[in-house]
Amino acid sequence: MKQTNLVENIVSVLKEFKPADKDFIALHEPSFQGNEWNYVKECLDTGWVSSVGKFVDQFEEMLREYTGVKRAVAVVNGTAALHICLKLVGVERNDEVLLPALTFIATANAISYIGAVPHFVDSSLETLGLDPKKLGEYLQEIAEVKNGVCYNKQTGRRIKAVVPMHTFGHPVDLDVLVEVCERFKIELIEDAAESLGSFYKGRHTGNWGRVSALSFNGNKITTTGGGGAILTNDEELGRWAKHLTTTAKVPHKWEFVHDEIGYNYRLPNINAALGCAQLEKMPDFLKQKRVLAKLYQEAFSKVAGVSFFTEPNFAVSNYWLNVIRLSPEWSHLRKEILQASNDQGLMTRPVWKLLCDLPMYEGAPKMDLSVARELEDSIINIPSSPYLGAAYA
Structure with a gap:
């Protein structure tokens, strides 16, 4: 030819x-x-266009129901969601975080925001995402578990988490990856930015990681213009995620009390309105x-x-x-x-x-x-x- x-x-x-x-x-x-014009117009007509409003709550509930998780927290973009996911599972400065070398830059950038070290691993021809079997063999060579903590024998740093990305919407082999994480005492965070609507063995992606991240960028399967979400089946982590991403403000009618360093990662109501209409379709x-x-x-x-x-x-x-x-x-x-x-x-x-x-x-x-x-x-x-x-x- x-x-x-x-x-x-x-x-x-x-x-x-x-x-x-x-x-x-x-x-x-x-x-x-669908209802995009109607819902966005309602925000404009009522003045609820910023970080508070009924569509934020509705969008989170729709995500929770659709994905089957216990808690969904809407945020400003997928990178912010990943950043908070890493904090929620205890990733700290100088920890190593495993991720595929073949992924969008946001996965590595979020790790860098923590001050952690990206540790790149190979992909699978079957899924295009992280290869859990090859990762397990690699960790057997370079890692050791001491007192329930995984360390890189070559660098001495703690290996705290792994962040697989479901490339172009195709899920990685999560059962094998969960087994690797359990064996080496590593936290699993799913980068599900591209996989809303994808299911692994009948269950929606985002249910295997202790926390997971979604993206609703303009080119995603559903969009809020810009936006993301944190998914978790841990109710306490879900509450903490909401607190951290809304500037860690303690609820009060008028007082401004913030009880830890928080982040202004709130998704505006007008964007959530768009998301609600998109999820309906x-x-x-x-x-x-x-x-x-x-x-x-x-x-x-x-x-x-x-x-x-x-x-x-x-x-x-x-x-x-x-x-x-x-x-x-x-x-x-x-x-x-x-x-x-x-x-x-x-x-x-x-x-x-x-x-x-x-x-x-x-x-x-x-x-x-x-x-x-x-x-x-x-x-x-x-x-x-x-x-x-x-x-x-």
């Missing part, structure tokens, strides 16, 4: 999904087809996105040299961002494919650069990252907006 044929074939498949009335298809556009979004994923899978099965990534057999994924992978012999064409597709008004994107290769994290500890590097070279994200599947749903 000629190089030009593969580039042309991939672009040709993507063009099949481009509506005739659109010059450009974004990677993931928000969809506002979640069944439609998920249906449309799964239809689109199925169509992509069928279309790319006819193109040699590329494969469409599908959910692992233990999960039902939200297919937030669809993924194609180039075969190793064709990975050198990735830049050319990105250029050709974007030139045709079809937004495609490479996966993130491995975080350990960024200047601020070059000296951080890391394990063998051979799979992560293979994924970095081969992944292309393709247009994934729900409306692309709506016509076929």
Whole structure:
């Protein structure tokens, strides 16, 4: 097969999904087809647009019910949610926190906000996320547990937590990861920023970590414009999360008393109003996105040299961002494919650069990252907006 044929074939498949009335298809556009205007207008009409209002409480309750957790706390963005999650489980300065090298920068940045040290681990070809089996083998070599605390034998630092990210909505193998965490006495925090609507063995992501984080950025499956949430099944941690993220203010009609260092991570009511309307449409979004994923899978099965990534057999994924992978012999064409597709008004994107290769994290500890590097070279994200599947749903 000629190089030009593969580039042309991939672009040709993507063009099949481009509506005739659109010059450009974004990677993931928000969809506002429900009560968004009504709820936001209510905020404007009543004046409840800031950090207090009925939609904040309603949004938290809707998240709690949808995900099945005991407590959901809405915050200003997903990075803030991760930051507080780390504090809630006791991560401190100079602790090491395990995370995939192949993840969005927010995962590592939140660790840095604490003053902790990111420790990068490899990914799985099955899930695109952290590989728990390989992590367990790695910890067997470099870690030791003393008096119920895990230490890195090479650095002497405490290994306090692990933060798997459910990449593009595909859950990691959580049962295996939970076993690794229990064996090495490490706290589990799920970075579920991309996996609202994804289920692992019938249960929503975010239920395995002691705490978990969601994101509602403008490109997520549901959006509040900007926003995030902390999920937990620990009622006490849930109360503390709410307290910390609302400036640690002690409730009183007029007094300003704050009993610890808190954070102004409150989600405004007007953003929560948008989120409530979006959550009402979640069944439609998920249906449309799964239809689109199925169509992509069928279309790319006819193109040699590329494969469409599908959910692992233990999960039902939200297919937030669809993924194609180039075969190793064709990975050198990735830049050319990105250029050709974007030139045709079809937004495609490479996966993130491995975080350990960024200047601020070059000296951080890391394990063998051979799979992560293979994924970095081969992944292309393709247009994934729900409306692309709506016509076929």
